[in-house]
Amino acid sequence: MFNYFAVKFGLAYIIDLILGDPRWLYHPVIIIGKLISFLEKFLYKAKNKIFSGAILNILTLSTTFIVSLLLARTGYIVEIFFLYTTLATKNLADEGKKVYKILKSGDIERAKKELSYLVSRDTNTLSLDKIIMSVVETIAENTVDGFVSPAFFAFVGTFFSIEIFGKVVSLALPFAMTYKAINTLDSMVGYKNEKYIDFGKVSAKVDDVANYIPARLTGLIFVPLSSLLLGYNFKNSLKIFFRDRNKHSSPNSGQSESAYAGALGIQFGGKISYFGKDYEKQKIGDKLKEFDYEDIKKAVNILYVVSFLATLTFILIKIMEKK
Template sequence: MNFLIKIWISFILDLIFGDPEKIRHPVQIIGKMITFLEKKLYGKKGSFAGGVVLGILVVASTFFVMYGFVELTKIVKVLEILEIYLMYTVFSVKSLAREGKRVYKILKLGNLKVAREKLSYLVSRDTEKMDKVMIIRSTMETISENMVDGVIAPMFYMFLGGLPLAMAYKAINTLDSMVGYKNKKYAKFGMFSAKLDDMANFVPARISGIFITMASYTLRYNYKNAWKIFKRDRKNHASPNSAHPESAVAGALGVQFGGKVSYFGKEVKKPTIGDKLKEFRLDDIKKNILLMYMTSFVSICCFSTIYLVYLML
């Protein structure tokens, strides 16, 4: 089966079903491998060297297992069905939308307590004292930031190196989410995983502004402001990558991200992203989700075009 057709099928499957809930997800297996190796390599203090070994083992083993599997599909054609399934699990478009809609529906019912609880599963910040506006802002920031590691980056690596490279990216992403913290336990041990994730997202984050601006134009959002704010505020974040998609979304929707937020009981004032052209509204979450969907479509169309041009050269 043609590689491009496989990617489109896997993308459409994600739009329809989202992350599989009743079938084992590859990320779960990667997570168990990380947990097992962490116990073996952490030691007493969690050294940087141990973290490097963990990162290399997890990413390399994921890549080579997937590479071997893809080579096997060339001999046993029926395995292409499983390959498409694995490709489909790399994307997170529907799942991101699902989580955003869940918070939206709860807020629409006026239940701030439950909305705070649901949001706490999506963000690392404290949600217990958030008001409605803060919940909306945090939900939108999460959706916007995750456009890179849930949509654009997996697609980028899929087109660049097929399933092996895309799944290796997911391994990097999982490492960062499990050990890439700046707390006492993982300050040294998780540093390599955190930096590896920054490196893996470097290019996808920087092209995200282009795709989000194109999607904004298609949806008749404020695409000019999306590009303007992206160019101006894309570095307004402690993370080297997070502000790139957030700035384009903030510009497109006329809102301002950043500002005061609490992490583990400590209030932090983050740099602002975007101009406050209006206050946050509940419907902004739905607009953000629609923009995310359109960005994913724009991304796969652009990558497909580049891939076809490459084949013709």
């Protein structure tokens, strides 16, 4: 089955690089989001918010897994198409390049507005440096959940299969799509605010566990190697990764962010405002240089090379797997 994975995932990756997320596509993540919103209306009414939040998680993930399994059974074309929808390399790169072009045109206010669609922090008071930092930081963090994690789970899924209605089906797609459901749950209910601190607790923890290995593969291997191939600071990428990777409120976000910061010689963190309240985030990286527009392009370059290296790694492992 390893050759099938190489072809299927390779094609899914190429399609993602070409098409990204077309506006005409009713993305599966949108459908998952609607399911979460529908279930939340009923489950949030329960008194025990942690328990009802756990039920939301279980129902969403099990439904996604079962539907994905049935889709995978229909044939390779359908499986490749839905595998492609779990990847977000081009979409993430395009969002970064969009802000880059706006900044280059000198329209700071428009750049702030565009950035507000990508991040949860307040953007209206950001300086030029902070805008650039926020874009690069977003690309660094989302390299994991936008590509490496779904690719990793698609790869892991190839080691398992289920016979359904007389046909053996690989779990590559169900694993990858279920990961997207995990990530969507975290983005919708995994907040530590008054409303979701209990209801979203299980979803946030599950997301932390799911991203644990992919985040460390990204920070330790894929980003440093990408920086080496691109001529960026390979040694500093590894240095900052080992030194600063745990200087983040998230157990996973700092893994990739630290490697990116080291590769580009920049520093994340400092005072950031969320929903009108200021927070002092720990600093990640050394300020070897001031932020400039080109840091966004460099971050996009790293993203593309990371996606290629991850795809190549997972495919080669399957090809070399003993029968």
